[in-house]
Amino acid sequence: MIDRARVERCVAAEERRFVAAHPQSRVLFERARASLLAGVPMPWMVRWPGGFPVFVREGRGAHFTDVDGHQYLDLCLGDTGAMTGHAPEAAVAAITAQVRRGITFMLPGEDAIWVAEELARRFGLPYWQFALTATDANRFAIRLARRVTGRPKILVFNWCYHGTVDETFVTLTPSGPAPRPGNTGPAVNPAETTRVVEFNDVAALERALATGDVACVLAEPAMTNIGIILPDPGFHDALRDLTTRTGTVLIIDETHTICTGPGGYTAAHRLAPDMVTLGKPIGSGVPGAAYGLAAELAGRVRAAIKTDEADTGGIGGTLAGNALSFAAMRATLGEVLTEAAFARAIPLAERWTTGVQQVIAECGLPWIVQRLGCRAEYWFRATAPRNGGEAAAAADPLLDRYMHLAALNRGILLTPFHNMALIAPDVTETDIDRHTAVFRESVQAIGG
Numbered sequence: 001m002i003d004r005a006r007v008e009r010c011v012a013a014e015e016r017r018f019v020a021a022h023p024q025s026r027v028l029f030e031r032a033r034a035s036l037l038a039g040v041p042m043p044w045m046v047r048w049p050g051g052f053p054v055f056v057r058e059g060r061g062a063h064f065t066d067v068d069g070h071q072y073l074d075l076c077l078g079d080t081g082a083m084t085g086h087a088p089e090a091a092v093a094a095i096t097a098q099v100r101r102g103i104t105f106m107l108p109g110e111d112a113i114w115v116a117e118e119l120a121r122r123f124g125l126p127y128w129q130f131a132l133t134a135t136d137a138n139r140f141a142i143r144l145a146r147r148v149t150g151r152p153k154i155l156v157f158n159w160c161y162h163g164t165v166d167e168t169f170v171t172l173t174p175s176g177p178a179p180r181p182g183n184t185g186p187a188v189n190p191a192e193t194t195r196v197v198e199f200n201d202v203a204a205l206e207r208a209l210a211t212g213d214v215a216c217v218l219a220e221p222a223m224t225n226i227g228i229i230l231p232d233p234g235f236h237d238a239l240r241d242l243t244t245r246t247g248t249v250l251i252i253d254e255t256h257t258i259c260t261g262p263g264g265y266t267a268a269h270r271l272a273p274d275m276v277t278l279g280k281p282i283g284s285g286v287p288g289a290a291y292g293l294a295a296e297l298a299g300r301v302r303a304a305i306k307t308d309e310a311d312t313g314g315i316g317g318t319l320a321g322n323a324l325s326f327a328a329m330r331a332t333l334g335e336v337l338t339e340a341a342f343a344r345a346i347p348l349a350e351r352w353t354t355g356v357q358q359v360i361a362e363c364g365l366p367w368i369v370q371r372l373g374c375r376a377e378y379w380f381r382a383t384a385p386r387n388g389g390e391a392a393a394a395a396d397p398l399l400d401r402y403m404h405l406a407a408l409n410r411g412i413l414l415t416p417f418h419n420m421a422l423i424a425p426d427v428t429e430t431d432i433d434r435h436t437a438v439f440r441e442s443v444q445a446i447g448g
Contacts, residue, residue, distance in 0.1 A: 002365075003447045007402050010446055014405040018050040021409065024067040025055045047416045049405035054413075059086035061426030064413075073431050075421035076413045080256050083281035083374075084336045085424035091284035094331035095324065104322035111326035115290070118333045122263035123254075123276050125292035130321045134255040134279030135163025137289040138218060140315045141275050142167065144293075145216035145249035147313075148300040155208055155217045155248075157199040159388025161225030162218055162253050163279075172196040172389065198387035199223055200231060202238045209246040216249035216275075221265035224256040226391040227418050228370040228377050230384070236271055243274075249297065254278040255289075259422065260373035261342050268373075284336060286328035341425040345374035348432055349423045352376050355436030363443055377420040406442040407435075 019026065029052035033039040038046050045053055055067045062085050065071050077083050084091070116128040131137045142154055142165070156162070158172040159180075169183040170190035177191040195214060197204040208214065221236065223229035243250040252273040254264035258281060261268045266276055274297045279289030293301065305313060353371045356378050360367045366382035380399055385391040404414050412435055414421060421435070 002399070004398065007398055007446045011398070011402045011405065014402065014409055015049075015051060017409050018405060021070065022050070022052075022054060022066070022068050026052055028055045028067065029053065044416075049401050049408060049416070054408070061085045061087075062424040062431065063426075070411065072408075072411050072413045073427070073434065074413050075423070075435070076415045077422045077424055078280070078285065079415055079417075080259070080422060081280040082285050083259065083422060083424065084284045084332060084341070085426045086285075088284050088332070088336045090335035091286075091328055091331045094327045095284075095286060098324050098327035101323070103324045104319055106318070108321070109323055109326060111323070111330045112321065115326055115329045115333065118330075119290055119292055122333075123266050123292055124263070125273075125276055126295050127293045127298040128290055129293075130325070131279070131289040131291070132287040132317060132320050132325070133163060134253070134277060134289045135165055136317065136320070137277040137279055137291040138162045138165050138168075138251070138253060141251045141277050141291050142216060142218065143313070143315055144297075144301050145251065145275075147304050148297065149215040149247065149249060151213050151215035153193060153195055153214045155195040155197065155205075155214050157219055157223065157388060158196050159226040159392050160199075160218075160220065160223065162220075162277075163255075165218075166190065167193045168218065170194045170196055171392075172198065198389055199229055200235050200386045202235065202242075205239065206242055209242050209248055212246065214246070214248050216251050217243055218251045218253060220253050220255075221257050221269070221271060222260075222372050223388060223391070224372070224375065224420075225417075226388045227379060227385065227394075228372050228375065228420070229387065229391055230370065230372065232386065236269065240272060249274045251275040251277060255280055256375070257372065258282075258337075259375040261346075262337065262339055265372075281337060282332055283325055283328035284332045286325055288325035288329050290329075342374065344425045345423045345427070348427050348429070349374040349376050349421070351429060351432045352421055352423060352435060355432060356439055359436065359440045359443060362440075365443070374423040375420060376423075377418060379419070402446065403439075403442055406445070407438055410438045410441075412438055 029039050040046055057065050057067050062074055063071055064074055119128050120126050154167050156168050162168045166187050167190055169180045170177050171180045177196040179186055179190055195208045197208050250273045252266055254276055255278050258264040274294050276292045282288055349371055353369050353376045356369050367378055367380055369378045380396045381394040407414055
């Protein structure tokens with residue numbers, strides 16, 4: 001129903017429009033190419049559409065302004081890192097005050113206790129430790145699971161993403177687990193460290209755990225990084241039962257699924273994991289992450305680690321648990337990422353979903369929309385994928401590039417890796433309706 005040649009012509013037109021509208025960003029990009037590899041500070045920034053990234057001048061709430069003076073509705077929000085919106089006042093005040101008092105001491109302060117108590121209240125796990133990124137929280141959780149179980153392997157779901165954890169850059173192929181395409185210089189072939197099954201496949205999960213050599217299952221409760229994939233009814237009950245029966249530690253990564261509510265998917269659906277990991281949004285953009293442990297597992301960890309070896313086990317970091325991160329996390333959890341914020345953002349995500357669905361129906365397209373809390377996404381397929389393999393097979397880079405670039409040229413930033421929108425509390429109904437209008441215009445331009 002979509003004319004691919006027409007899409008290619010539209011992409012070319014949007015690229016010309018982008019270049020003409022962003023001369024200052026282009027100048028900065030050309031300058032950056034002399035000192036930044038590929039002209040960007042992180043490799044994945046080359047994924048932005050348009051030939052070069054927009055350079056940001058400032059942001060507040062759900063909007064930011066680039067160096068050419070264009071203002072954007074930000075539906076990417078730092079891929080969840082700025083889920084609270086940019087520069088929330090309560091967090092800015094706490095961060096500013098802490099900077100003047102000192103940034104890092106390698107000693108605890110009262111804020112650390114407050115943050116741990118609040119996370120325990122939200123997620124139901126009594127003991128917490130801290131890191132700077134969700135990647136580190138996941139790495140440390142895996143190490144602890146291996147230590148207490150004495151088992152070498154972990155299990156993840158096909159096309160998962162848990163930060164830059166070596167063992168998780170793996171996919172399921174007809175011949176078994178293999179390095180994920182693009183996996184750069186893996187320390188070892190992840191097939192040696194990791195078992196992989198499809199999300200929602202209980203039978204495959206049972207077979208993989210029956211070997212008795214899996215220390216932990218690391219899972220998002222609903223997949224988000226290959227697109228939003230919701231669990232089948234009963235899947236989490238089966239996952240908890242199988243991990244319990246096989247003595248496998250169950251780690252739930254809430255870094256993205258905290259979009260479900262203040263206690264993430266875990267609290268909203270009354271899950272009972274052994275560990276929870278999360279990062280990115282809990283410090284309003286200041287690096288900070290956490291991992292929580294159930295009481296029984298915490299007891300096993302304490303018994304397994306000698307005090308005089310606590311600094312040599314590959315867990316921790318000199319800047320982890322710093323005073324600035326704790327000040328940011330306390331302000332964010334206490335005054336920004338609150339029940340009231342979700343009560344505002346989730347209905348706006350519902351409005352976004354309804355608007356996109358209406359356009360899809362008007363144009364008779366075989367596309368769908370998925371939503372998880374204040375996160376939503378449209379798919380170029382007729383049915384919702386049940387696992388990562390189905391989701392990966394539905395990828396359409398040409399359509400992705402067109403839809404992202406068309407939105408960007410009209411003042412809306414989407415997450416670069418897929419067609420996902422994250423809604424900050426500062427978004428308005430007018431903002432949402434503007435996206436619907438841009439989505440309609442973009443689809444109609446390619447013959448939808």
